[in-house]
Amino acid sequence: MRPESRRIPARTTEALLMLSAILFAKPTFAMGNELARVADTHALLKSPTPVAVKKGVVLHGLDAKMHTAIHKAGRIWMRHGKVLVVTSGLDGRHKKGSLHYAGLAVDLRSRYFAPSICKKVTHELQRSLGGEFQVIREKHHIHVEYDP
Numbered sequence: 001m002r003p004e005s006r007r008i009p010a011r012t013t014e015a016l017l018m019l020s021a022i023l024f025a026k027p028t029f030a031m032g033n034e035l036a037r038v039a040d041t042h043a044l045l046k047s048p049t050p051v052a053v054k055k056g057v058v059l060h061g062l063d064a065k066m067h068t069a070i071h072k073a074g075r076i077w078m079r080h081g082k083v084l085v086v087t088s089g090l091d092g093r094h095k096k097g098s099l100h101y102a103g104l105a106v107d108l109r110s111r112y113f114a115p116s117i118c119k120k121v122t123h124e125l126q127r128s129l130g131g132e133f134q135v136i137r138e139k140h141h142i143h144v145e146y147d148p
């Protein structure tokens, strides 16, 4: 059997697909490194844009609009050299009546951005999502909710 005809385990295939997605999207070495580091501790979403989800975060029950928002955010984060990490969905403790509990809000990692970049990223995401979404820069993350 020729080595290249060996069956590749599903997990490896997924990783390869993810890597090729990144290469197609933007072939930067730094991004590959970043993703490898993130993939160590986070789940990766199947997406043309690399998006990671922090361990313990619940996205099941998330509104489809929020998935779209996550993918748009992923592209913006990537433009700024970071892999987007979703740090909260339907999990966690939020204030009473929070849209998180309705599957209409997510928190996105921002701690790796310098303050000026974080501000820029927030504006870019707000512009990309439009007026039906609210993008709020919090101390440790960027909160995004669908609130038409």
Ligand SMILES: [Zn+2]
Pocket: 088, 094, 100, 105, 106, 107, 143, 144
């Ligand atoms: Zn939030």
